[in-house]
Structure formats: C-alpha cells, structure tokens
Amino acid sequence: MANLRQVAKHGLNALLKAGADKAQCVATFVDKHEMNVELGEFSLLRTTFDTNIRLTAIKANRRGSTNINKSDEESIDKAAGEVLAIATASAPDEAFDIAETQPPAEFSSGSDSPDLDKMYSSMKQLIHQVRDRYPKLVLMQVIVDFTRSRSCFVNSNDVDFVTNKGVYNCSFLFSSKDEDKVSSFNYTGFSLRELEKHLLECGSLDILLRQSVEQIVTRPLEGKFVGDVIITPDCMGDILFFITRALSDGPMISGTSIYKGKLGLQIASPMFTLHSRPVSDEICDGYFVTSDGYAAENSTIIESGVLKTYLLSLYGSRKTGFDRAVNTGGAFVVDPGDTQLDDMIKSVEKGILLARFSGGYPSDNGDFSGVAKNSYLIENGEIKYPISESMVAGNFAEMLKNIKAISRERIDYGFSILPWVQVSGITVSGK
Amino acid sequence: MYNLNLYDYTKLFSGYSELRAQENRVVSIVFVKGNNTVNSRSATSGISARVYKNGSWGFASNPEISEAAAKAVIQAATENAVFLDSKELKGKGPLPKSPVKSENDFSTKKPRLGQRELVEFIRQLDDHIARKYPDLASRTVSLSCLDMEKTLITSDGSYSHSLVPRTTVGIALSFIKDGEPVEFARPYGGLGHFEDLFTSPEDLFNEIEEQYHHLMKKSEGVFADAGLKTCVLAAELAGILAHEAIGHTTEADMVISGSVAQGKIGRQVASPLVTLVDFAHSYNGQVCPVPVYVDDEGTEAKDAVLIEDGILKGYMHNKESARYFSVEPTGNARAYQFSDEPLIRMRNTAILPGTDKLEDMIASIDDGYYLIQPSDGQADVTSEFMFGITLGYEIKNGKIGKAIKDTTISGVAFDMLQTVTMASPDMKWHNSGMCGKKQGIPVGMGGPAIKCKINIGGR
Numbered sequence: 001m002a003n004l005r006q007v008a009k010h011g012l013n014a015l016l017k018a019g020a021d022k023a024q025c026v027a028t029f030v031d032k033h034e035m036n037v038e039l040g041e042f043s044l045l046r047t048t049f050d051t052n053i054r055l056t057a058i059k060a061n062r063r064g065s066t067n068i069n070k071s072d073e074e075s076i077d078k079a080a081g082e083v084l085a086i087a088t089a090s091a092p093d094e095a096f097d098i099a100e101t102q103p104p105a106e107f108s109s110g111s112d113s114p115d116l117d118k119m120y121s122s123m124k125q126l127i128h129q130v131r132d133r134y135p136k137l138v139l140m141q142v143i144v145d146f147t148r149s150r151s152c153f154v155n156s157n158d159v160d161f162v163t164n165k166g167v168y169n170c171s172f173l174f175s176s177k178d179e180d181k182v183s184s185f186n187y188t189g190f191s192l193r194e195l196e197k198h199l200l201e202c203g204s205l206d207i208l209l210r211q212s213v214e215q216i217v218t219r220p221l222e223g224k225f226v227g228d229v230i231i232t233p234d235c236m237g238d239i240l241f242f243i244t245r246a247l248s249d250g251p252m253i254s255g256t257s258i259y260k261g262k263l264g265l266q267i268a269s270p271m272f273t274l275h276s277r278p279v280s281d282e283i284c285d286g287y288f289v290t291s292d293g294y295a296a297e298n299s300t301i302i303e304s305g306v307l308k309t310y311l312l313s314l315y316g317s318r319k320t321g322f323d324r325a326v327n328t329g330g331a332f333v334v335d336p337g338d339t340q341l342d343d344m345i346k347s348v349e350k351g352i353l354l355a356r357f358s359g360g361y362p363s364d365n366g367d368f369s370g371v372a373k374n375s376y377l378i379e380n381g382e383i384k385y386p387i388s389e390s391m392v393a394g395n396f397a398e399m400l401k402n403i404k405a406i407s408r409e410r411i412d413y414g415f416s417i418l419p420w421v422q423v424s425g426i427t428v429s430g431k
Numbered sequence: 432m433y434n435l436n437l438y439d440y441t442k443l444f445s446g447y448s449e450l451r452a453q454e455n456r457v458v459s460i461v462f463v464k465g466n467n468t469v470n471s472r473s474a475t476s477g478i479s480a481r482v483y484k485n486g487s488w489g490f491a492s493n494p495e496i497s498e499a500a501a502k503a504v505i506q507a508a509t510e511n512a513v514f515l516d517s518k519e520l521k522g523k524g525p526l527p528k529s530p531v532k533s534e535n536d537f538s539t540k541k542p543r544l545g546q547r548e549l550v551e552f553i554r555q556l557d558d559h560i561a562r563k564y565p566d567l568a569s570r571t572v573s574l575s576c577l578d579m580e581k582t583l584i585t586s587d588g589s590y591s592h593s594l595v596p597r598t599t600v601g602i603a604l605s606f607i608k609d610g611e612p613v614e615f616a617r618p619y620g621g622l623g624h625f626e627d628l629f630t631s632p633e634d635l636f637n638e639i640e641e642q643y644h645h646l647m648k649k650s651e652g653v654f655a656d657a658g659l660k661t662c663v664l665a666a667e668l669a670g671i672l673a674h675e676a677i678g679h680t681t682e683a684d685m686v687i688s689g690s691v692a693q694g695k696i697g698r699q700v701a702s703p704l705v706t707l708v709d710f711a712h713s714y715n716g717q718v719c720p721v722p723v724y725v726d727d728e729g730t731e732a733k734d735a736v737l738i739e740d741g742i743l744k745g746y747m748h749n750k751e752s753a754r755y756f757s758v759e760p761t762g763n764a765r766a767y768q769f770s771d772e773p774l775i776r777m778r779n780t781a782i783l784p785g786t787d788k789l790e791d792m793i794a795s796i797d798d799g800y801y802l803i804q805p806s807d808g809q810a811d812v813t814s815e816f817m818f819g820i821t822l823g824y825e826i827k828n829g830k831i832g833k834a835i836k837d838t839t840i841s842g843v844a845f846d847m848l849q850t851v852t853m854a855s856p857d858m859k860w861h862n863s864g865m866c867g868k869k870q871g872i873p874v875g876m877g878g879p880a881i882k883c884k885i886n887i888g889g890r
Contacts, residue, residue, distance in 0.1 A: 039688060042519050045511035046490040048770040050477070064546070067473035069494040082472065089547035091467035091554060120518060140688045140812075141869075175812050177689040184811050224657055254464045254569030256605045256612040319466065358809045359888070360819015360839045364605065364612035369657075369839040369888030371817045388815065391657060391841060391888040427890050429657035 004029060005162065007071045008152035011055050014080035016156060020057035020087070022098045024155035024293055027071065028052045033114045034145035039138065040127055042120075046145075057083045061092040095318035098155045099293035107288035110166030110193050114146030118195045119168070126199045134176070134213050140185060141173040144199075153293050161289045167414075168192040169285070172205060176212045183215035184388070186356055186374045188234055191285035191414030204234055204411045208374075211355065211386075215374055218388035221430025228351035228404065229392060229426040230344055230378070233411040233418035235354050236334070240416075242362050242396040243274070244329045247301070247309075249316035256364050258397055259307060263322070268305040269403035272421075273335040275300050276311075278327050285415040286331040297326040305400075332416040337406025344405050344422050346381040352428055353378055354392065366397035372428070387430075394426040435478075435496055437584045443505045444586040446512070447483040447526055449728060450505065451583045452476070452496050453769035458576040460550055462557040464569045470550060477769035480508040486523030487515035492770035526750040527760055530588030531731040533724045538578075538594050539624035549574055549625065553600075555632040556639075560604070564643055568612065569605040574598075576625060577873065581727070589729025595722065596624045597873055599863045600635065604643060608650040613836075615646040615821060617804065621862030622720050645803075645822055648834040653825070655838045655889030661799040662840070662885050663792045663826070666859035669782050669878025671805045671818050673707055674866070676844035678780045679810030681737045681745075682763070683752030685775075690812040691845060692743060700743045701848030707738040709747055710779040710875075711762055719779035720862040720875030723762060727773035732762030737780075741848075749775050767870040774869060781877035785854025792853045792882045794829040800887060801826050802840065805861070814844035820887075839888040853882040 004027055011025030029051055036044040053076060056065040064086030068079045123144055130137050146168050153161045171189035175182055190203035200206050231239070251257035259267060277298040278286035290296050292314040300308050310322050317324035345353070352375050359370015372392050377384045407420035437450050444450075454476035461469035478500050479492035489511025493500040557572040564570075580594040603616035619635060620628050629635075664672060680690040687693075692700075701707075708714075711732035712722035723732040728750050735747045746756065749764035752775060764773035793801060801824045808818030819839050825832035860877040 038684070041521070042487065042515055044488040044490060044772060045515045046772060047507050047511060048479075048490075048492045049494065050492070050770055051494045063467075063470060065471040067471070067475070069475050069477065086470055086472060086546045089545065089550045090470040091462075091465075091550070093466060095466075138689055143869075175689060180694070182689045182691060182812055184813050184815065249468070250463055250571070251612075253466060253468070254571070254605065256569050256607070256614070258611065315468070358811075358817050358841075360806045360808075360817075360821070360837065363837045364614050367837055369837075371815065371839070371841045371888075373811070373815075388813070389841070389843060389886065391839065391886060393654075393657060393838075393888045393890055427657060429886075429888070431659050431886070 004150050004152045007053065008154045010073060011053055011076050011080065012154045012156065014077050015055055015057045015083060018080045018084045020059050020084060022058040022156050024056045024098050024153070026054040026151060026153045028149060028151040031148045032145050033116060034143060035119050035123060037123055037127065037139060037142035039140065053079070055079055055083045057087045058096050058098065059084060059087050061094050061096055062087045062090045063096040064090055095315050097314055097318065098157055099159050099314065101157045102159055102295060104160040105295060106162040108164040110284065112148065112166055115195065119144050119146065122195050122199050129198070129200050130209065134209050136176045136178050136213050136216065137174055137209055138177055139172070139174050143171045145169050153289050155293050159293045161293070161295065163288045167285050168195055170199060170202070174209065174212055176216050178216045181216050183212050184373050186212055189413070193284040203413050208234065211374060215386040218386045220389040221377065221387050221428065224427065224429040225350060226425060226427050228348045228422055228424050230348065230351065230353045231421045231423065232353065232355045233420060235357050236418045236421065238357050239396055239399070240332050242366060244311060247311040249313050251364065252310060252312060252316055253319045258365055262307050263310065265307060266305050267307045268302055268400035270305045271337055271403050271406050272302060272305050272400060273300065274302040275333040276327050276329050276331055277333050278331040280331070282333070282417060283331045283415065290328050299326050332418065334418050336408050336410050336419050339405040339407055341407045341409050341420050344407055344420060345378060345383060347405070348378040348381060351378050352376060352387065353383060357392070362396055366395040368396055369393035390428060390430045392426050392428055398425065399423045435501065437501070437582060440501045440505060441584060441586065443502060445509055448505065448586040449481045449583060450478070450501065451581060451727065451769065452478045453579070453581045455768060456578040458549065458574065460553050460574040462553055462572045465557055465561060467550065472546065475768060478504055479769050480504040481772055482508040482512040483526060484512040484516040486521030487512055487519055489513070489515065490772045527753055528587040529730055529760065531725055531729065532589070533591045535722065535724050536594045537596055537623060537722070539626045541626040544626060552629065552632055556602070556635060559632060559636065560639060566606070567604055568607040571603040573601040575601065583727060583729055585729035587729065589725065591725035591729060593724065597622060598625045598628050600629065602639060602642060604646050606646055606650045613646065613650045615642060615649055617642050618863040621860070622718065622722070649822065649836070652834040652836045655800060655835045655887045657887060657889040659884055660887050661796050661882070662887070663796065663801045663880055663882050665801065665803040666855065666857055666878060666880045667861060668802055668805050669881055670780070670861040670876025671808050673780045673782045673878055674777060674864070674874065674876045675808040675810045675818055676814065676816040676842070676847065677707055677737060678709065678777045680812065680814045680844065681747060682775045682777070683746040683748045683756065685812055686746050687752065687755060688812060691814045692746065695743045696745065698743055699741050700845045701738050701741040702851040703741040704785055704851050704854050705738055705741050705848050706783040708781060708783065709735040709737060709763070709777050710781060714779070714781065720860050721778055721873050723765065723778045726762040726764045727766045728764040730760045730762040730764065732778065735761040735763065747775055747777065749773065765872055767872045771870045776868065776872050777866060777874050779875035779877065781858070782879065782881065784856045784858045784879040786856055787853035789855050789880050792855065792880060793826055793831065795882070796826045797828055799826045800824065800835065801831060815841065816844055817841035841886045847883060847885055850884040851881050855880040
C-alpha cells in the first residue's frame with residue numbers, strides 16, 4: 001500500500017471501525033540519504049527508508065495512541081485494535097479532543113530528490129578548504145543528509161493535510177590539535193533547501209572553525225566575578241529551550257511554570273522579540289501542520305519583552321483555559337538589535353563571550369550553571385584569550401530581563417535565525 | 432518478532448557485510464498531577480545491511496522485514512560502499528575476524544501485563560503521592576519500557592540474537608517555595624521487564640518518602656559556593672563520572688580524533704585507587720544493567736579495562752579501530768535502531784569499589800559537599816567533563832549541612848582523578864542512562880562513593 005493518503009485514510013477508518021468515537025492517523029514516509037565524513041575522510045554512505053503510522057483514538061473520553069512503522073493493511077488493522085485497548089485502559093479526561101474541521105490542503109517545500117554528486121562535492125570542497133585554511137583543525141564528524149518526508153494527517157473531523165518536504169541537514173563536530181594539545185570540541189549545524197553556497201559560508205561554521213584553532217591553547221580563569229556575558233547564536237538554544245518548556249503543556253498544566261499568569265506582562269527586556277515562524281520563507285526546515293492537526297501559523301511569542309502566547313497544545317489549552325498556540329514552537333527567529341557585535345564587545349568591562357554552554361538542565365525556576373566551553377575572556381572592551389575550566393551560573397528568567405544589547409548581526413541556521421545577546425549579572429567562576 | 436532466516440541471504444554478501452533485523456518496542460505512560468497525559472505503545476522494526484569495501488562503508492535500511500527487503504538493503508548498502516570506494520580509493524585491508532554465536536533473552540517468564548494493569552500501577556502511585564503529600568504543587572509519574580530485540584549475521588560467520596528489556600518508573604515531585612518551583616526527580620528500575628522488577632506500587636513507597644524528604648530539604652537549599660571544592664560523590668554519581676569523565680575520551684574513535692587519552696597507554700592518569708572498566712555484561716557474577724554478549728558487528732563482547740590502579744590500560748574498540756591500533760576488538764560497536772549503523776559506544780562503565788566507609792569520607796571534610804543525584808552530563812576530547820547535580824548537601828566540619836540548589840560540577844578528568852583519596856566498598860549501578868552520540872543508546876554506569884576535588888558551579 002504505497003499511496004500515502006490511502007494509508008492514512010485506512011488507518012483512520014480502522015480506528016473508527018474498531019470503535020473509536022474520535023480518531024486521527026498520521027502517516028509519514030521518510031527517505032534519507034546521508035554522507036558521513038570522519039577525521040576528514042569520507043567513511044559512510046547511508047540510505048534509509050522508514051515509515052511511521054501514528055494512530056490515536058478517543059473513546060468515552062479515554063485516549064490511547066500507538067506508532068508502528070508498517071504500512072500494510074494487516075499491520076494497521078492490528079494496531080488500530082490495540083489503540084482502542086490502550087485507550088480503554090487510560091484514565092478518562094474530557095479535555096481529550098482532536099482538531100476541528102479545516103479546509104484540506106497540501107503543503108510543499110524543498111526538492112523531491114537529493115543531488116548526491118553535489119552533496120559529495122560540497123563536502124569534498126569543505127575538506128580541502130579546511131586543510132588549506134585551518135591545517136590544525138580536525139573534522140571529527142561531518143554529516144550531510146537529504147531528508148525527504150511525505151506526511152498525511154487525517155482525522156474524523158475531516159482534517160486532511162498532506163505535507164511534502166525536502167531538506168539538506170548539515171552537522172559538524174570538530175576540534176583542533178597541535179602536537180599533544182587539543183582544543184575542546186565544538187559543533188554546529190544548519191539546514192538548507194539547496195546546496196548552492198559553499199558549506200563554509202553557511203551558518204556560523206567558518207567563525208567556529210577559526211575559533212577552534214585559537215582554542216588549542218587556553219587559560220583557566222582565576223577566582224570569581226559577576227559580569228557581562230555575550231551569548232553567541234550557537235549558544236542561544238539553552239535559553240530558547242527553557243522558554244519553550246516553561247510555556248508548554250507540562251509546567252502549565254501542573255502549575256509550576258514561572259510564566260503562568262504572565263500573559264501580556266513584561267517577562268524580558270523591551271529589546272527582546274522572539275518569533276516562531278514554521279511557515280515562513282526564511283525558514284527552510286519548518287513544518288506546516290501542528291502535532292494536533294492544525295495548519296501551523298507563524299506567531300510572536302515575546303514582543304518587545306511582553307509575553308504574547310503560551311505554547312499549549314489543544315489538550316493543554318483545554319486543561320488550563322488558555323488559548324491553543326497556533327504552532328508547536330521551534331523555527332525561532334529573534335529580532336536583531338541595533339548594536340554592532342564589535343561595539344557590544346567594546347562595551348564589556350569584564351565578562352566572557354559564551355560560545356558553548358555545557359551544563360545540567362536548568363531548574364524549573366530558571367537557575368542554571370555549567371561550563372563555559374569554547375569561550376573567551378573579555379576585559380576592558382577586548383577579547384583577551386580563550387578560557388578553560390570556567391563555569392557560569394545565573395537564572396534564565398532574570399537573564400532575559402537583564403539584556404543589555406542585541407546585535408545587528410544574526411546567524412541564519414535554516415531552522416532558526418539568531419543574534420548575539422549581551423546580558424549582565426552572570427556569575428563566572430574559575431579555579 | 433519476525434520470521435525471516437537471515438542465513439538465506441548470506442549468499443548475496445560481497446566482501447565484509449552485516450545483516451541485522453531489529454525491533455524496538457516502547458511503552459509510555461505519564462500522569463501529570465493526576466492527568467493521564469501520555470498513554471501509548473510503539474513498535475519500530477526493520478532490516479538493515481552494512482557493507483565494507485576497502486575502508487569505505489555503505490549502509491541501507493528498510494522498515495519491512497521480508498525477503499524482498501533483505502535483498503534490497505544488501506544491494507543498496509553494497510552499491511553505497513562501491514560508490515564511496517570508487518570516489519575515495521582508500522585501499523584499506525580487511526577487518527579482524529572473530530566469529531561467534533550467541534543467544535541471550537532477558538524477557539520475563541511471567542505472564543505479561545496489559546496496558547490497563549500498567550496504567551493502573553502508575554495511577555496508584557500518583558494517587559498515593561497526591562494523598563500522602565498534599566503540600567506538593569505537582570507530581571509527574573511515568574513508566575517507560577524499552578525492549579530491544581536484534582538478530583545479526585555477518586559474512587565472517589557470527590550470529591547473535593538478543594532481547595534486552597529495560598523498565599523505568601520516573602517520579603518527579605514539585606514544591607513551590609516563595610513563589611518558585613523546586614523539583615526533585617528520580618528514576619527506579621533497570622534491566623528487565625516490568626513484571627520482573629515491580630510487584631506492587633507499595634514497593635516504591637519508602638523510596639518516595641525519602642525522595643519527598645530530600646525535596647523538602649532542597650526547598651530550603653542554598654546556592655553552592657562556586658569554585659574548586661573537596662566533595663564526596665555518592666555511589667549514584669560515580670558511574671556518570673566514569674562515563675563522562677573517562678569513558679568518552681577512551682572510545683577509540685575519540686582517541687583517533689585526538690582526545691587527551693591518545694598516546695597515554697601505560698601512563699599514570701589517575702590516583703592508584705582508581706580502576707575503571709567498561710563491563711560487557713557481568714560484574715562480580717551479576718548481570719550488568721545493559722548486558723552485551725555480542726556487539727552489532729558480531730564481535731564477542733569482552734570487558735574493556737580502561738584504567739587499572741590509576742594507569743591507562745586500553746580503549747574501547749570496534750573492528751575498524753582495533754585494526755588501527757593492532758589490538759583485539761572489544762565488542763563496543765552498538766546501534767540503537769534498525770536504521771542506525773553501529774558506533775563505538777560504552778556498555779556498563781564503572782569505577783571499582785575501595786575500602787573506605789562513607790561516614791569516614793564525610794567526616795574527613797571540613798568544608799565541602801556531598802553530592803548525591805546526577806542529571807545529564809557531557810564529555811569533551813580534552814577530558815573536561817560536566818554533569819548536573821539535582822541533589823546535594825553541604826559538608827561542614829565533617830557533618831552533613833544544608834541542602835544545595837541544582838548545580839553543575841566539572842573538571843578535567845585526568846587531573847580530577849589524581850585527587851581521588853578515598854573510595855567506598857559499595858557499588859551502585861545507574862540503570863536508566865541514555866548516552867547521546869549521533870544516536871541515543873541505553874548505557875549502564877556504576878561505582879562506589881569517592882572523595883575528590885572538583886569544580887562546582889554556583890554563586
């Protein structure tokens with residue numbers, strides 16, 4: 001049964017036939033072509049085909065779901081019967097529901113098939129460029145894949161969405177070595193619709209490779225101080241993870257989110273505006289349909305520091321009484337500021353350029369601590385030297401309020417677009 | 432699981448090849464403050480082939496487990512290897528051969544419980560917490576079950592079938608203190624099916640009581656004083672230290688990449704009190720949390736002694752790295768899903784116990800910390816590691832003091848391990864760890880309580 005919509009419809013009908021009051025089925029076919037480089041040499045060419053059929057049923061306000069990766073009728077029929085048994089076992093909850101009727105739609109982005117020769121030549125070119133430009137750099141792992149996914153979301157309210165998406169995903173893990181000295185590894189990645197530019201010109205790759213070579217020789221910080229931290233775009237993920245989690249179903253339903261009741265209130269500096277833009281042209285690795293089966297829309301989560309929306313699912317919305325989010329987060333775009341990065345550095349009396357944060361999960365109240373990896377000491381407006389064995393600690397929620405500047409420059413990762421952010425009041429400690 | 436004789440396809444192999452059929456089965460049940468937010472099961476299965484040609488690898492997978500799929504993945508993987516070899520012309524020789532046959536099934540012999548019984552077990556735990564501890568702001572009670580069943584054949588004659596289940600009950604308790612949430616979460620369970628690990632919700636009541644009391648103390652907790660401190664790492668923590676601090680830097684692919692363990696075989700890298708082993712499947716006659724008898728390249732899994740009495744002794748290998756270093760492969764090549772290729776991964780990494788009493792270790796510290804519960808961690812090729820701490824206490828004048836808030840500890844492993852001065856005789860395994868390295872994979876981590884100097888994050 002190769003037809004995507006037929007598979008999804010069969011899953012939906014099987015659930016209804018098995019006794020579901022409400023049902024939904026998401027059928028996804030994924031083809032991936034992946035090239036791997038290890039230690040600067042091609043090591044593996046990987047081709048994978050996978051299927052995911054997600055079946056969800058609600059019966060008498062009880063919900064169950066299952067995932068299988070088989071698309072034949074017999075497997076789907078068997079799984080549909082199991083979903084009803086799982087649903088029957090669940091605790092009842094009137095908040096369980098499925099998306100309402102929407103006009104059917106088909107969404108597409110990216111190419112249908114990979115250009116394997118281009119993948120190979122792009123990676124080969126990167127290897128040569130790195131050898132020429134950064135001879136001490138070790139490309140520990142480079143992975144470029146082309147992922148083609150086709151997905152159909154149907155439910156018993158006549159929702160019928162088809163998505164076709166093709167995207168190149170690139171990831172890089174590297175360190176630098178000079179005799180017996182080695183730098184901390186660092187990593188980055190980006191997504192591309194087409195392999196048009198040199199990989200070295202995409203995302204933050206060239207910046208980080210240059211820094212990696214500089215970081216072969218580091219100095220530990222001595223003592224402890226409270227100062228400014230310039231957070232690089234590659235390091236913004238931890239803050240965005242904290243915000244996303246605090247606004248999502250779990251903490252909102254349990255009542256432990258520090259942002260519960262803060263809708264319309266100032267939770268960050270007026271300089272900070274955060275969007276989630278899964279269906280924007282500027283994002284090549286977004287999504288078109290939410291996990292609940294709604295056509296995704298772009299949204300502004302924080303506008304000039306004011307919280308504009310939670311990130312609640314349909315279930316989370318019904319449990320808390322707040323509006324359902326128009327997307328499921330991700331595809332983050334932070335508005336640029338009006339400060340040049342160079343000027344930002346010049347303004348720091350004592351602080352660090354935080355290029356990678358290696359720390360434990362932040363507490364629910366936003367407290368965090370961790371190691372400042374691949375980072376630099378800034379003193380009297382100048383980057384002094386790369387540091388090691390240095391830790392940073394603070395509170396994400398407070399940090400968002402204590403933003404001093406946001407850079408004009410931003411990095412486009414394909415899946416997000418992020419600037420450098422300068423914050424104050426961070427504890428930095430060395431040996 | 433699947434009815435396909437993989438031997439029927441060995442005639443299609445050309446050069447060194449692996450053919451693996453695998454199914455991962457997952458059960459997830461979550462109650463958040465009494466709401467049954469997750470109630471699902473999944474099964475992901477398929478077949479994959481990996482083919483080696485002159486130093487280049489081809490891999491292909493298919494979600495169907497059928498004659499046609501087996502033929503297709505062997506053909507596609509072979510074509511992928513030929514494509515890369517034609518471009519790269521590495522001209523590397525054959526891989527080491529060590530054919531072995533193995534059958535290991537850790538599934539329960541008891542009747543399996545259905546979803547209804549499992550949901551009811553978690554609901555009863557949730558209900559108990561809600562009734563007994565009404566001052567809590569919230570609680571999350573979850574059940575996570577993973578069965579990994581694999582069948583592997585290789586062109587050099589290895590055969591392996593294994594079924595390794597893991598069951599984890601997760602309990603997270605939240606308390607609001609001065610308007611801010613304080614949480615403390617702990618996992619319970621380990622190797623085995625639910626039926627072999629849990630008989631009644633009451634079995635966990637004592638642990639929950641202890642967890643609640645720790646949370647109450649943590650809600651009054653103070654920030655750690657940042658800097659280099661003398662600490663006792665509880666046995667629950669030593670395993671993650673073994674994994675993050677040393678384990679990753681001694682994975683042979685990391686060594687070849689230039690980790691600090693490169694060229695240090697035979698050198699003193701830790702205190703003589705430290706012996707560190709990545710166990711294949713058993714320690715002291717007991718099965719470890721993640722038993723591996725044959726790895727996913729068909730190599731018999733052997734214990735990898737990494738550090739013995741403080742001296743670096745060896746690395747963890749797959750076939751390719753073993754050839755590079757001219758040693759025997761250790762059986763550390765592991766893949767998570769059917770669609771994943773095997774990578775060098777740890778199995779059950781542990782620091783071996785010593786002879787010092789925990790009470791004496793604490794009593795010997797004037798100003799330091801007793802650190803008990805880890806969260807996530809990360810390693811580096813420099814051996815600078817970190818991991819999160821979600822439960823710890825001050826030590827003042829040899830006595831346990833106030834609890835501390837969540838923090839992170841870090842150090843440079845080869846420096847930090849030189850500071851180990853005491854190790855306790857008990858040995859505890861951390862049974863629910865997942866390690867991320869391109870793919871996630873279950874790992875076991877173990878050790879005794881140790882006294883050492885380590886950087887602690889704080890204010």
